[in-house]
Amino acid sequence: MRGLDLAVAPGTVCGILGPNGAGKTTAVRLLTTLLRPDAGSARVAGHDLVREPEAVRRAIAVTGQHASVDGDLTGRQNLRLFARLHRVRGPAERAAELLDRFGLTEAADRAASTYSGGMRRRLDLAASLIRRPEILFLDEPTTGLDPASRNIVWEAVRDLTADGTTVLLTTQYLEEVDRLAHDIALVDKGRVAHTGSPAQLKALIGAHVEIVVTDADLLVKAAGVLDQLTGGEPSFDHDRNAIGAITRDSTLTLPRLVRELDAAGVPLLDASIRPPTLDDVFLRLTKELAT
Amino acid sequence: MSMLAYDGTAMLGRQLRRVRNNPGLLILTQTMPITMLLFFGYVFGSALAMPGEEYRSFLVPGLLVATAANGIMTGMFQAAQDVHRGVTDRLRTLPISRAAVPLGQSVADVLVTAAGLVPFLLVGLAVGWRVEGSALRAAGALALLLLFRFATTWIGIFLGLLTGSEEAAGQLGGATFVLPLLSNAYIPAEGLPGWLRALAEWNPISAVTTALRDLFGNAPVPEGAAWPVAHPIAGSLIWCALLIAVFAPLAVRRYARGED
Secondary structure (H helix, E strand, O other): OOOOOOOOOOOOEEEEEOOOOOOHHHHHHHHOOOOOOOOOOOEEOOEEOOOOHHHHHHHEEEEEOOEOOOOOOEHHHHHHHHHHHOOOOOHHHHHHHHHHHOOOOOOOOOEHHHOOHHHHHHHHHHHHOOOOOOEEEEEOOOOOOOHHHHHHHHHHHHHHHHOOOEEEEEOOOHHHHHHHOOEEEEEEOOEEEEEEOHHHHHHHHOEEEEEEEOOHHHHHHHHHHHHHHHOOOOEEEOOOOEEEEEEOOOOOOHHHHHHHHHHOOOOEEEEEEEOOOHHHHHHHHHHHHHO | OHHHHHHHHHHHHHHHHHHHHOHHHHHHHHHHHHHHHHHHHHHHHHHOOOOHHHHHHHHHHHHHHHHHHOHHHHHHHHHHHHHHHOHHHHHHOOOOOOOHHHHHHHHHHHHHHHHHHHHHHHHHHHOOOOOOOOHHHHHHHHHHHHHHHHHHHHHHHHHHHHHOOHHHHHHHHHHHHHHHHHOOOOOOHHHOOHHHHHHHHOOHHHHHHHHHHHHHOOOOOOOOOOHHHHOHHHHHHHHHHHHHHHHHHHHHHHHHHOOO
16 A cells, blocks of 8 residues: 545445556455554544554444355354344344345355355345444455346445445446446555546546548548547548547537538548446556556 | 453354354264274284283373364364455454454364263273272363363464465364374383483473373373473473463464454
């Protein structure tokens, strides 16, 4: 960690994105008191990480590849154990309630080691929700899950934030961040490189415009028009007689693009404006960071 | 303190449930010493100068202590497994007592060991071993044995948290099999060359074994032995106190701090 500044609003989902080795897992391990920082400070749910780790632990819950339930115990035994450790009154009732909510009642009395990946992750999440945490850390919660299990996890996350829980989500699936996160922190080399909502980060990149003309002789003329419209530097694909450009102008729509080029006397074979995906954002921004 | 007791009891319950859910390992660790008693007792017992029945009486306390020393192996394996599977990390993010998790594991291990004494001692009685002294002294022998198990489990828990890998724990655990071979658990140390005898008698297993033989009345304290064996009860208590004083805080600290 080089100095990771991260402030997350209560009741929101903050997605932490970054290439492998960027420091995501280290950040989560620090914030969940699993690692002690050499220097610097952080407040988690208003408590100092170094001086009040107990208070931090009372406010958080962690689910992820690195924090797991006990495979030698059944699902029910696991939840009862964690309920007891959380001082829940009526641990058996609480366990039954969570098993039901996560669709695990049928498998409740089987050893957790016999569960499928999806069931296992659901049990992990259930164990984190014994008491509603102020902050829930989800470390790649849906890696390797089938779509049905993934939806259950996503549903649970939405319910939690509706109740006021703050969620810190690290994931490799950009679609997951796009669907769940209110804010994104792009982490690279142990520091936060960019923050913003998914829409803000996409606006940072701009949309990708591409046109295909009928004849190679028209490329220069077409590029001139495109340059005026987008203000970006056009790139040529001579094999396909295609020109691409980036635009940050949200008023540039497809009909307008076609009209302007038609008016300039450029016959088109194809035209498209593609809004950026978070993949584009991720690739572009990490590439920029690398240079 | 009440937090430690409450959380420790919950963790103790977890360990006992694990054993109940998965009795295979328990059965294996229980049949091992019985098999060794029958093999050593009859094979070595026929070859040694000591008469067979006398050797088997000599062997029962030795095997009890050698088996107790396996606390290093089981403690290490369970702790490493928890680290490897991420269970330790989850527990470390909970607002529970830092000592509760290793303490729960060590106490559970002692309880399981105590239960396992019953079948072994029954087989011992069947092959000719007897309690020759008072019942009180015999009870003292069993208490000392369990104290020794408690101590070795802490060594195991510390090493398991340190390695964090089931494979490494398995390999290192195999090495603990050698420890009783370098002691008076299976053979009288008096016949060994001087330097080897000294080495064997400074092995904590020898002091505890001699104390058990003395308390059960199976064999006299050997002449001219190193201090812990010559004063087996005091020697055993000091060894146990020393091991617990060193390894319990190390294990708890390791658990509380994690890998940094």
